[in-house]
Amino acid sequence: MNKNTAFSFQGVNGAYSELAGKNLYPDSKSIPCKTFEEMFECVRNKKADIAIVPIENSRAGRVADTQRLIPDSNLVIVGEYFLEVNHYLLSLPGTKIKDIKRIHSHEQAITQCRNNILNFNKEMIVAADTAGAAKMVSELNSKEDAAIASKLAAETYNLQILEENFQDSENNVTRFLIMANDLQFPDKNDKELMTTLVFELKSIPAALYKSLGGLASNGVNMTKLESYINPKGFDVAQFYADIEGHPHSNNVKLALEEMKYFCKRIDILGVYKMSDFRKK
Numbered sequence: 001m002n003k004n005t006a007f008s009f010q011g012v013n014g015a016y017s018e019l020a021g022k023n024l025y026p027d028s029k030s031i032p033c034k035t036f037e038e039m040f041e042c043v044r045n046k047k048a049d050i051a052i053v054p055i056e057n058s059r060a061g062r063v064a065d066t067q068r069l070i071p072d073s074n075l076v077i078v079g080e081y082f083l084e085v086n087h088y089l090l091s092l093p094g095t096k097i098k099d100i101k102r103i104h105s106h107e108q109a110i111t112q113c114r115n116n117i118l119n120f121n122k123e124m125i126v127a128a129d130t131a132g133a134a135k136m137v138s139e140l141n142s143k144e145d146a147a148i149a150s151k152l153a154a155e156t157y158n159l160q161i162l163e164e165n166f167q168d169s170e171n172n173v174t175r176f177l178i179m180a181n182d183l184q185f186p187d188k189n190d191k192e193l194m195t196t197l198v199f200e201l202k203s204i205p206a207a208l209y210k211s212l213g214g215l216a217s218n219g220v221n222m223t224k225l226e227s228y229i230n231p232k233g234f235d236v237a238q239f240y241a242d243i244e245g246h247p248h249s250n251n252v253k254l255a256l257e258e259m260k261y262f263c264k265r266i267d268i269l270g271v272y273k274m275s276d277f278r279k280k
Helices: 016-024 036-044 064-072 107-112 114-120 130-140 151-156 207-217 250-259
Strands: 006-010 029-033 050-057 076-084 088-091 102-106 123-127 145-149 160-163 173-180 193-201 222-230 233-244 263-273
Touching (some): 006 036, 016 029, 016 050, 016 076, 016 130, 016 173, 050 064, 064 222, 064 263, 088 151, 102 107, 102 130, 107 123, 151 160, 207 233, 207 250
Parallel strands (some): 102 123, 102 145
Antiparallel strands (some): 050 173, 076 173, 088 160, 193 233
16 A cells, blocks of 8 residues: 555544554555445445454454444455554543543443443443544543543544553454455465355254364364354354465365355455464
């Protein structure tokens, strides 16, 4: 990416998604979007080159909305990025902890800071997103309200940092997917590749067990498997998976061919280089 490119993200300026995008592409333009649907649409309409998409957090688990929307986004995954999240407790300048009655933030941030909030004996208020909570606190102009958000949000909305590292655990990492319009497979001989796919099982006994058996027998490592309800109904089993390797390499190709016997469909959502963060 160069200086003339742009990325879209869900939330308002100061969101962790924007922070991730700026860490990756510091010279690029960031485009805030009200919803994940709008974020994807921004890339489809070529107002942005890529979308920065949160997919899971080491403390709070998967981001259900994005995992549900990604398969039908008509975008492809071209990379991944791991952001080590440092939550900040933010307030109006001059506020002290004892002044605060309510702490606002996204439900995932609330979950990640729950023990600290309880220790301070403050009311938890769920907001649409972390940066939106910071913006709201700046507009409320009340010392009784604080927000959990990023340092970027503090700078954006001129808020005071009361506490840093406010999360309950130091191991607080959010994984983001980088998504674009064009599917460009890396060379199958490249090392440390990841393939993301969605598959829908046939309604037969042991379909999941047998479909995953193809991965095992061909030495393909799976790093993520999530099930979710298909819009077609509760009896349709659909799964989102990350596997190591390239779909055109011999072992992955054979594994996918075996899976086809037990699946109604298999859709490749992206093939991309693994993040160096996985080596830590």
